[in-house]
Amino acid sequence: MQIFLPRAPILIAHALALTITALGGAFIARAWNSADQWLAILFALIGIAIVFAINYAILHRALAPLDALPKMIAQIQRDESNVPSGDPQLDRLVGIIETNRAHARRLSAQVLRAQEDERKRIARELHDDTSGSLARLLINVAMCENLLTEESAQVREKMYATRLLAEQTLENIRKLIFDLRPTMLDDLGLAAAVRWYAKTNLDAAGIEMQFGSAKLGRAPSPIETALYRIAQEAITNIIRHSRAHTAQITLARENSRIVLIVRDDGQGFDINAKHPNTGCDDCWGLFGMNERAQLLGGACAIESRVGAGTTVRVEIPAE
Structure with missing residues (x-):
């Protein structure tokens, strides 16, 4: 009726x-x-x-x-x-859509918080248990090497290779811990954590980095975490897809908002083709960056053209 x-x-x-x-x-x-x-x-x-x-x-x-x-x-x-x-019916439809979107946003925020909590837990266990065990293993290997006689050259060689493998494994675990939850983010703040991550990964990829941060200060942990994850995704995209020679990263406060800008001089891409609705397999990272910013009342704008590089600009309220 x-x-x-x-x-x-x-x-x-x-x-x-x-x-x-x-x-x-x-x-x-x-x-x-x-x-x-x-x-x-x-x-x-x-x-x-x-x-x-x-x-x-x-x-x-x-x-x-x-x-x-x-x-x-x-x-x-x-x-x-x-x-x-x-039209009353269309207004009701819009209201239902907005209610569902707000509910989805709340669920997304809960998922991200749970994800960060789980990252912290895994990073803490890796640091306290696995890293500690590997460190003790390295000490034992070194002690065994010292006990070997000159006639045990072959055994000494194997022990040396074992020590190198353990050292490399320990270094990989430390990198994994930093990716999961960098203690630098909690101890020194957003600028130091982003700078360290960018320099470590961009240098390894042969990409020159230019970094700047002015009057940033500290922000609440959820805001710093979101901006760090967005910067992490943007830097990863530069390394994997851009074929860039230079990357510029800027962090600053502008009118009670924290602004993150990540720019590269790479090959760029067609922004209209990078949306989950288009069936794109490698665009969920871009979608996630925008979602993280919106959950904190901010915005993420991505500008790119084929052959003209890419710019990611994120603004999030500082409080």
Whole structure:
């Protein structure tokens, strides 16, 4: 019943239009043989034209919400609030969509918090247990090497190779711990952690780094964590995809907001083709960067053109 009633005026208008048109046709046929046939036909045609005009006006008014629907969808996709349509049903639909999106945002925030908590737990266990065990193993190997005689050259060689392997494994675990949850982020802050991560990884990839941070100070842990993860993703994308020679990273406070800019001089890409809805396999990282920023009331803008490099600009409220 609720679906039919809004359509009732349209159906009634169509029925009246068809009825009047049929009557007009019959009237024209009857008046054809009368003395004033041309005058009668003229009035009948005028009446039919008026009916069509009224019918058009009714249809235009009734279908106006459908004309506004594409614009509303575009506004919702741009995450604009207060998207009125003038139609109660469409307004209710927009309200339901916004409620579901808000619920999804809350769930996403909970997932990210749980992810960071799990990263901390794994990093702590790797640091306290695995790293400690490897360190003790290195000490034992060194002691065994000292106990070997000169006649045990082959055993000494094997012990040396074992020590090198243990040292490399320990270094890899330390890198893994830093990727999971860098203690530098908690101890020294966002700028130091981003600078260390960028320099370590970009230098290894042969990409020159330019870094700047001005009057940054400290921010709440969720904000620093989000910006660090976004910077981490942007730097990883530069290394994997950009073929860049230089990367510029800037952190600053602007009008009570923390701004992160990551720019490279690489090959760039078509930004319109990098959206999950397009079936892109390697674009979820870009989507995740934007999602992290929006969850904290910020925004992430990505500018790129083929052959012209890429710029990632993120702004998040500092408090």
